[in-house]
Amino acid sequence: MWGKKKKWESVENMGSSLFSIWLSLVIVLHLLFSTSSSSSTTTTLDQERDKINELPGQPTNIGFNQYSGYITVNQKAGRALFYWLVELDSSQSSTTTTPPLVLWLNGGPGCSSVGYGAAEEIGPFRIHPDGKTLFVNPYSWNKVANVLFLDSPAGVGFSYSNTTSDLYTSGDQRTAEDAYTFLLNWLERFPQYKHRDFYITGESYAGHYVPQLSQIVYERNKGIQNPILNFKGFMVGNAVIDDFHDYVGTFEYWWTMGLISDATYQNLNIHCDLEVAEHPSDECNKAFDIAELEQGNIDPYSIFTPTCDATVSTRRNLRSLRIRNLLRSRHLRLSLNYDPCTEKHSTVYFNLPEVQKALHANVTGVSYPWETCSDIITDHWNDSPRSMLPIYQELIAAGLRIWVFSGDTDSVVPVTATRYSLDALNLSTLIKWYPWYDNGKVGGWSQVYNGLTFVAVKGAGHEVPLHRPQQALTMFKSFLENKPMPHLRAI
Ligand SMILES: *[C@@H]1O[C@H](CO)[C@@H](O)[C@H](O)[C@H]1NC(C)=O
Numbered sequence: 001m002w003g004k005k006k007k008w009e010s011v012e013n014m015g016s017s018l019f020s021i022w023l024s025l026v027i028v029l030h031l032l033f034s035t036s037s038s039s040s041t042t043t044t045l046d047q048e049r050d051k052i053n054e055l056p057g058q059p060t061n062i063g064f065n066q067y068s069g070y071i072t073v074n075q076k077a078g079r080a081l082f083y084w085l086v087e088l089d090s091s092q093s094s095t096t097t098t099p100p101l102v103l104w105l106n107g108g109p110g111c112s113s114v115g116y117g118a119a120e121e122i123g124p125f126r127i128h129p130d131g132k133t134l135f136v137n138p139y140s141w142n143k144v145a146n147v148l149f150l151d152s153p154a155g156v157g158f159s160y161s162n163t164t165s166d167l168y169t170s171g172d173q174r175t176a177e178d179a180y181t182f183l184l185n186w187l188e189r190f191p192q193y194k195h196r197d198f199y200i201t202g203e204s205y206a207g208h209y210v211p212q213l214s215q216i217v218y219e220r221n222k223g224i225q226n227p228i229l230n231f232k233g234f235m236v237g238n239a240v241i242d243d244f245h246d247y248v249g250t251f252e253y254w255w256t257m258g259l260i261s262d263a264t265y266q267n268l269n270i271h272c273d274l275e276v277a278e279h280p281s282d283e284c285n286k287a288f289d290i291a292e293l294e295q296g297n298i299d300p301y302s303i304f305t306p307t308c309d310a311t312v313s314t315r316r317n318l319r320s321l322r323i324r325n326l327l328r329s330r331h332l333r334l335s336l337n338y339d340p341c342t343e344k345h346s347t348v349y350f351n352l353p354e355v356q357k358a359l360h361a362n363v364t365g366v367s368y369p370w371e372t373c374s375d376i377i378t379d380h381w382n383d384s385p386r387s388m389l390p391i392y393q394e395l396i397a398a399g400l401r402i403w404v405f406s407g408d409t410d411s412v413v414p415v416t417a418t419r420y421s422l423d424a425l426n427l428s429t430l431i432k433w434y435p436w437y438d439n440g441k442v443g444g445w446s447q448v449y450n451g452l453t454f455v456a457v458k459g460a461g462h463e464v465p466l467h468r469p470q471q472a473l474t475m476f477k478s479f480l481e482n483k484p485m486p487h488l489r490a491i
């Protein structure tokens, strides 16, 4: 996690027969009217091949389509990125406007957007503790958008490279370029999404991926009248933004929450503040090690909830049996009761051969198992600029929509880190700090700057939609509608 092996992640989900009929019609129309019938027919057939018929253990009567598969991003090296598209649940949607396309990226670096984003945050399904069956996430972001999950870079999740050395040479720049190539090639397979309103979202170390990819899209769209990638803006959560301010804010959070000693607080500030977070010095690493020992076996990504280990040891404790039964019955009532072991269920589920087959994943039979995060990628990360603030400035000046949110019980990329980083932009305020409401209760706090909206989510950990799914969906809707977070009453 932090220290020598920091992981900023997540540190970092059917078809109806009507759709099949529609798709067949599209194919026939393409055959009849297309001027270059051979290439566009192939395109549509590739898309049809990627359609997920049904996932093992999936609930029935699902009102949306899903597609997944590979897009080659580098022919020579044999790099292919895995995507999972979850289309709008039109049975649940009242929107009359064309629903946008939203890309979601998890961080790490090295963590899977399928394992985190799709399976435990904003996807349509979550995985039961049996690792075999799925249940519906009522707050899935495909209630309002078409959501595209991408395992990035190659070597993460189901994304792979035929050039093994690629796994040891990943960095920000190639990750962004590959993701951009992915988008262009993906749109050739899904031409119905060309020119569609497009947003890039993600969390944690995707605090680097999201602005960097946004910058490439923005710059390459310049001067184009009606760009294929109709990029509108980005949103990041518990995001790595600026190493210096993130460090200062993180150490302050640890000390203020009573997680570390005065001496360690001081040492961290002396030895780490000016370091590049991906490549800290020995002195800084030492301070991190001590901080980790002082913090103890807590879940740093959500400091007030039990760790997965803690849940396991509780299970062995007979005296807690009554409490456990109470919790279990609560679990049956609340479909989205927090489960600290959800990563374990993903690891079982996504390694099932029948799941991989249904997802059109691992078609080349890579030699290593599926993991939520790849240690090889994390441990061999190369270029990682100290600050994303210059990109923020460029994209704010370009008038793009930029939202930054933060779950305030995360100690890995805490709310204080984000606030110091955003303060460094010196933006003027349009709407001053206020509590925002969800179903009559404070959901968190928000401030609208000239060019950027900040949203804190009360009681949420590093993976905001995992801990506060309803509030996260409210926030996502506000972002798409380009409206401030809801007030209880007009201020
Ligand atoms: C990787 O190699 C396998 C086996 O040779 C091949 O089937 C696959 O198409 C290659 N992938 C890419 C992206 O070139």
Ligand SMILES: *[C@@H]1O[C@H](CO)[C@@H](O)[C@H](O)[C@H]1NC(C)=O
Pocket: 157, 158, 351, 356, 362, 365, 366, 367, 368, 369, 370, 371
């Ligand atoms: C890919 O499939 C092979 C078997 O063909 C399996 O051993 C391996 O664990 C799988 N890896 C991933 C990343 O899915």
Ligand SMILES: *[C@@H]1O[C@H](CO)[C@@H](O)[C@H](O)[C@H]1NC(C)=O
Pocket: 424, 425, 426
């Ligand atoms: C913000 O203001 C501070 C203090 O005036 C200044 O040092 C800093 O360079 C400014 N930052 C930006 C991004 O303009």
